[in-house]
Amino acid sequence: MRNRTERLLVIKSIISSQKISSQEELLKLLEAKNFNYTQATLSRDLKFLKVNKIADPGKGYIYKLPDLPVTETSEIAESHAAKGFVSIQFSNKLGVIKTLPGYASSIAMLIDSANPFEIIGTIAGDDTILVIPNENITEKDVINSLVLIIPELKNKLD
Numbered sequence: 001m002r003n004r005t006e007r008l009l010v011i012k013s014i015i016s017s018q019k020i021s022s023q024e025e026l027l028k029l030l031e032a033k034n035f036n037y038t039q040a041t042l043s044r045d046l047k048f049l050k051v052n053k054i055a056d057p058g059k060g061y062i063y064k065l066p067d068l069p070v071t072e073t074s075e076i077a078e079s080h081a082a083k084g085f086v087s088i089q090f091s092n093k094l095g096v097i098k099t100l101p102g103y104a105s106s107i108a109m110l111i112d113s114a115n116p117f118e119i120i121g122t123i124a125g126d127d128t129i130l131v132i133p134n135e136n137i138t139e140k141d142v143i144n145s146l147v148l149i150i151p152e153l154k155n156k157l158d
Contacts, residue, residue, distance in 0.1 A: 004045070005118060005144030007035055011045055012065060012148075019062045026063070081107045082152030088131070090139045095131030104129050111149055118145040 010033055011026070020026045023042055030042070046063070053061040084103025089096050099107055108124035111131070118137045123130040133142050147154045 003138065003141055003144070005141045005148070007037070007045055008049060009144060009148060010035060011042075011049060011051075015051060015063045015065055019056060019059050021056075021059045021062050081110050081150045082156070085150070085153055085156060088143065088146070088157070090142075093133055093137075093139075095129075095133065095139070095142050097129040097131060099127050099129065101127045103127065107150075111146070114149040116145040116149065118142055 007030070010030065014020065014026065014029050018029070020029070023039055023046070027039065027042055030037075050066045051063050052066065054064045056062040081103070084100045084107060086098040086100060088098070097104070097107065104124040104127055108122040108129045111119060111122050111129075118134055118141045120132045120134050122132065131142060143157050147157060
């Protein structure tokens, strides 16, 4: 079984790109991507993502991700964060993000405001951020949660 953050990324991708009307349909699509887990786990994941159902003329009701307040400011912040991100390294479960000078505090604020389960908090300097993960969270989980927060990092972290 793959980890939770990877599942959440795939669920978001599927729901964003296809009209899914049931958990069974979503489970089959997830199985095709080698994610095999129970309906109960899927239900918890959907609740965590705040997925809801909306009316659709063709399929009755379909899953929809919540409308996040996409403002010009949030788009600029994500783009700014991705441009300032240089690298991430881990030591004893702690992550250290290197940024361009002056970017660390805004990137840390973006991470903290997203309040991901995987990350307890951050401490920022001028060009360095200390990332403190939650218990039993892997490096891959932290990286995946960063990609959920700042999608433009996907290409920089692969």
